[in-house]
Amino acid sequence: MTAAKMVAEARKTLGMSGRPNAITREYASRHGDEYLLAPWCDMAVTYWARHSGNAKAVLPGGDRAYTPWHAQDFRRIGRWHSGTVSSVNAAKPGDIVFYDWGGTESIDAIDHAGVVEFSLGGGRLQTIEGNTDDAVKRRIRAAGVIAGYGRPAYDDWTESMVRNLPTLARGATGEDVQTVQGLLLARSHPEVSISGMFDATTEEAVKAVQRWGGVEDDGIVGPMTWPVLLRVQDSMESGAW
Structure with missing residues (x-):
């Protein structure tokens, strides 16, 4: 399907x-x-x-x-x-x-x-x-x-992949956080650095993406937020969010 x-x-x-x-x-x-x-x-x-x-x-x-x-x-x-x-x-x-x-x-x-x-x-x-x-x-x-x-x-591939992605919030660390930060940079959030630490700056950028994407702006990267972050091509065409 x-x-x-x-x-x-x-x-x-x-x-x-x-x-x-x-x-x-x-x-x-x-x-x-x-x-x-x-x-x-x-x-x-x-x-x-x-x-x-x-x-x-x-x-x-x-x-x-x-x-x-x-x-x-x-x-x-x-x-x-x-x-x-x-x-x-x-x-x-x-x-x-x-x-x-x-x-x-x-x-x-x-x-x-x-x-x-x-x-x-x-x-x-x-x-x-x-x-x-x-x-x-x-x-x-x-x-x-x-x-x-x-x-x-x-x-579709995004939904299949999202099922296996972790839920991340402020305080999390590791490669998955680096992935989030890389996607935020692709979303024109240059204030975020790929540190692998889910800090306050990362959280605020996540909230901005969530508001644009029409999901709850709780700063948590979970099943509703990963698909928004993964729509990288749209951000390049439509501007920052």
Whole structure:
């Protein structure tokens, strides 16, 4: 299961339009003919997940056509992220994004869904969405209409590696601390030196990265912070964080 396969499957359907279509027909074949002409943005997400081998990760509650229930699935398993600018900046390709055209972050008010293709910075995402003008299209969306997003448990290299990385906090020493400090330097934090000692300067730099990445700024490098630190290429393109 990988995010890249999920996005690739969504790209294959770009330009599909009208209904019934291949997406609504497949969903209706499992759940009833009433879905043939129903709004199909989340049916599209279901279709991409199933056809890319990502159903377990993307559909933790099973097939979804009703977007609030899908978002609730992610919240229930602790993989829901809010629609704040800092949180949206931390979105990754393959995340499932949900919108409220009324501009709230309320799951109950969600109107629409899609998959993240790229994070553009500045609280903006490039997405692929079904049922947008009754077609599959690319869109650029801003945090103002993003209620939040779910992060599927893809088996990508970062998640596999993070499972084996230690939790580090102020006072820790050793090679793993040196790794953290090297990543902080790559994040444009020249005040940090690669000493192997998790000191106050390192802690403050970690907190700055956490705030940018939309995770709790507790200064502890654990399962939520390692993936943010490991997105080194993004820092070079978007500036310090």
